[in-house]
Amino acid sequence: MADCIFCKIAEKEIPATIVYEDDKIISFKDLEPQAPVHVLIIPKKHIESLDDLKEEDRELIAHLMLKVKDIAAELGLENGYRLVNNCGEDGFQTVKHLHFHLLGKRKMTWPPG
Secondary structure (H helix, E strand, O other), X not given: OOOOHHHHHHOOOOOOOEEEEOOOEEEEEOOOXXXXXXXXXXXXXXXXXXXXXXXXXXHHXXXXXXXXXXXXXXXXXXXXXXXXXXXXXXXOOOOOOOOEEEEEXXXXXXXXX
């Protein structure tokens, strides 16, 4: 999508500190970190939110989810981490491109919101 900031990052039109990338997904540091480690993990394909997933996206999303543990290990999150997805207006999704926040290196609190 032409005006999507995350698509522009995936296409290397906007710089980002990339921590992982393959042909399907990219992970980069969040510009406003909420934990000592805070990266975003996105599919390179533009999908607006979890609500917009289609059957054809099954393999892509499985791939993304399976890579979370590898990215977490690479970032030294051996004591655990939190993976967050904000979906829709009430879920406080501010960028309309499916993304997951991977946070760690501090104790998380509950409830989160």
